[in-house]
Amino acid sequence: MSTGTLTAVVIGLTVFTTAVVTVLWWAGTRGLTDDKLVTARFEALRIGLSIGIGGGGVFALYLTWRRQRATEDDLDNRERALALQQQVAADTVAHQQRTADTSEKDAAERRITELYTKSADQLGSDKAPIRLAGLYALERLAQGNPEQRQTIASLLCAYLRMPFQLPGEPPIETDKDLVAAHQAQVQEREVRVAAQRVLSHHLLPGPDQALPTFWSGITLDLSGATLIDVDLIDCRVKAVRFAGATFEGAAQFRNLRVDGPASFAGAHFAADTGLELVRFSASADFSGTRFSGHAEFIGSTFAGSAGFDGVKFDGRGGFERVTFDGVVSFENAEFGAAARFHHAEFRAACRFGKAEIAGKTTFYGVRFARGGVFDNVTFAEDAEFVHTSFDGPAWFRRARFGGLARFDPVKFAGPVHLENAEFADSAAFGGATFGVAPILEGAEFAKGTRAVLEEAHGTG
Template identity: 30%
Template sequence: MTAAERNSGPTPRGVMRWPLGLHTATVLVLAVGAAIMILGLLWLALGAPRVEVPGPLKPSDTYDAIKIALAVVAGAGGVVALVVAYRRQHLNETTDAREYEKALIERFGAAAGQLGADQPAVRMAGAYAMARLADEWPQERQMCIDVLCGYLRMPHAPDPPTDDQTLTTWQRERKVRETVLQLIGAHLRDDSPESWQGYDLNFAGAVIDAASFRGARFTGGDIVFAETLFVAHGRDQVIFDDVDFAEGSYVYFRLAEFRSGSVRFNRATFSGGWVTFDSARFTGAQVNFRDAAFTAGEILFEDAEFSDGCVDFSGATFTGGTVNFGEHHLPSVYLTVPPARFCGGTVDFSEAADLTHPPQFGLQALPPGLRLPLGTNISDLP
């Protein structure tokens, strides 16, 4: 069962399919059976006394029998009335549930339509409407999240155009995308009123130039940044500061490109998840893991290419888990993933705070661009 299924509530059921007569007869039989059982228990509790007939029935006895018969009939009528009232209430609740679900479906269609509108203000309103619908509709929350992520995967020029009119259009679309990312990031924090933690997030192929996931907690679900282009401009930053990559999370930066600007993982905690940067390309961005804590889990940089820019691990602590830049064998598929390639970029561990459990490189000679703490020999590392 997925996390989305665990978080979803019950779905409305259809009206009761029993015919009224059968339902009533069943309840009457159960009521009679219950009455007989209670009388039997009382009889046994009283010591199973013998019933003695004093003689011929008197008129008062006949009247008492008639009263008892009328009480039984009244009780049966009450049972029938209760059955009818129950069925009416059940029908009303089912109808209300269907109407509510119909309204949610209509709201989903309206929000999706707004996201596809020409005007950026309408698209932004659609993003807020879809996020609110996801909060109120846990049964289909994953679908709403998929729509928001799908919007980010739509084509978007990574660099601003040169002519003014096209630039204005590009900037407006960029603001809409920032809003979508802001809504998603806010729902991944522990203090979010409605948490989206544990749901899948698919940003594959998206262009991300400004976003904040500060304080988010990735736990459960697949978080996919595969083939994502990180291309911040000017002072724009993509922020993963204070993020907890917790146990149960699967975060993919596979084949992502860090082209320009700043991407920050400062004070991030890698405490048990599986995070992969395999085959990612670091081609000019400043990627900071300053004061990050690597305590458990796996963080993989296999086949990553560092050709420009800088990856800074100043103040980071490596006390557990696996951080691997080296060659990796996959015996299950008989495949060997090549090691990371240092071909122009800088990967700086020289100011790391703790290398109790150092990264794995599998190298005998220090490649250009890789900086280790003073006195550390690359051949002594795994």
């Protein structure tokens, strides 16, 4: 409150008090005399002064309230100002932190890009030691930056997909150019083997995927690549593409886990191949693949469809204790040696149409949950279906058995189609059980097997 206002209020109270006293002094004592007059005038003075003092007290209380209100408002304003300053300071710090983080992130990304570019350039060098240096630099970069691992794995796969020819034997000639070319091929082979080892090393999950060096969720695309002594034992990948790849030397995949699709279509395995205990969680395509050595799938699981159409086994094909959860097809497959399916389980449709098996075929203890199709299959040697069960139809139309055909004992729950089948040697059905009489139209049996089969099962 200003000084002028305060002065005016004081003057106003004084005037008002004087007016009250005057009124009470003269008007209130009119007609009184002696003691009553004196008493009345003192009473008027007391009342007027009380009114003046009361008004002054009220005004003093008002001034006190104003000062308190002003003090509180001032404190509130100061608190709001302080809070605003603190908020501004916090926002400034946060902005500076975000700016610093962004700058640091940008700087880190620039460093990663620079390292990646430099390492990729080294991998493209014409000198093997520099290529090796680039390879290991990329490995370190991926290990320290998980978000870069698939990119770097894809780069290594792209490098391995580049055309390459094995060096072969050293040249007998002393021509320096020939010797240098051979040495360059030898060095390139070592770089490629190192790249394969980098990938396999980081695809090993360890117990409960606990290894810090494990790169999870990696997809390998090595289509058309030339690979040497591949070792993916105990590894785990998201998906693999080896379509058209050439595997030089032994290829080991024991206990491999593939979470997504796997393609080996048209691949060539030049030596023995170990695919034991592999789990294919999705489709697996081996159509048109050639195994020049033995191929062992012992104990493996195919959770999705399995395609072996047109596959060629120059050596033994081992499918003991394999589980096929999805549809499996071996149509037009060629087995150059023995084909073994001991205790395998076919839980879905199974087709071997037009397959050719040059060696002994054994289906010991096998279960065909949906039956099996062996139409036009050629069994060049003995074919043994021992302790096997066909829960659905069994189709052997126009099948050719060059050796002993043994179905002893076998359980045929559905119809057995042997139309136009050819049995060059004896066919043993002793102990076999038929849910439906076998269909034998046009079948050719040697040594009276037809008569024995018809008599034993009332099909004549």
